[in-house]
């Protein structure tokens with residue numbers, strides 16, 4: 001009896017897997033005998049082994065774990081987690097004196113499709129985006145224990161927040177219990193609440209861009225929109241900004257922002273926080289700024305919403321241009337995966353034209369190295385940003 005269920009591909013649909021793309025779409029499948037969540041082996045129409053992965057009866061039917069036969073899945077998960085850790089170690093993140101939070105597993109980018117693991121100073125927060133990956137939670141836990149040893153104090157499984165409600169999954173600690181959640185990023189202190197916060201609790205993907213903002217903050221008046229827990233605001237104040245305004249529509253986010261500002265006291269700057277819609281705030285405020293950060297949530301979740309999203313980026317950036325002094329910077333981002341860099345830059349260009357401002361690109365930004373993109377899976381690239389000099 002075969003150990004794993006089998007998936008056989010249609011003859012004309014084998015190219016993608018031979019190019020190491022980690023997804024097999026349902027239309028490529030000739031035969032399947034598997035339940036949602038099963039580990040399956042994938043074969044060509046002529047019976048050649050191609051891959052092993054996680055099956056789900058949906059558009060993306062198989063997410064591939066390996067392109068070679070696997071005898072021991074425990075070893076595979078531990079090895080993948082070890083490789084991910086070694087990369088973060090190479091990046092200087094695992095032993096850093098000033099940063100003790102980072103992304104350990106970035107899904108396809110770390111060859112574990114649909115799995116996110118973020119590290120917060122001894123706590124690993126896990127989000128499995130598929131039933132199959134959620135069913136592997138004990139292998140994930142074993143791999144984390146093997147790689148971190150005693151450094152791992154707790155593991156919080158927050159997959160329930162991203163899995164279909166019909167599964168009735170509950171968030172739970174797989175190891176240890178709730179911790180204080182105090183982390184450091186480039187020496188700045190942040191309180192992270194992974195249980196009730198957004199995503200895994202903190203937006204680790206903006207670390208390098210917050211650091212970049214420090215070069216443009218001394219003595220400046222800075223507006224941080226979509227501030228969430230105030231990451232950009234804390235860095236700007238610490239770097240000597242004279243005034244920082246943080247804006248978010250969520251009262252909880254504004255509370256987190258205030259808490260984090262208080263954790264990083266300065267004598268030089270003033271901070272004010274506004275619970276408001278950013279579009280309304282930009283329309284009605286009468287202040288001009290030296291630097292503005294625009295880091296909105298994904299405006300488009302799928303291709304059909306892309307046009308609307310591009311129009312929203314244009315409106316948002318146009319409003320920001322109206323609030324910038326001559327000789328100022330705009331940090332502008334899009335984290336919508338379906339909005340590609342040229343669409344986004346086109347939206348910013350349209351806004352700049354309409355504003356009549358002279359605008360130069362200083363930096364092209366993307367996701368940091370602890371959010372790697374698998375070259376065979378370009379869909380993993382989601383974060384795009386520009387730093388603009390505005391006259």
Ligand code: SAH
Nearest residue numbers: 203226227228231248249250277278295297
């Ligand atoms: N820049 C943040 C992450 C932003 S996440 C960081 O570095 O941590 C996006 C945030 O935008 C969320 O906190 C959400 O509450 C907020 N948000 C979404 N739509 C909004 C709107 N129209 N106006 C104001 N805030 C909004």
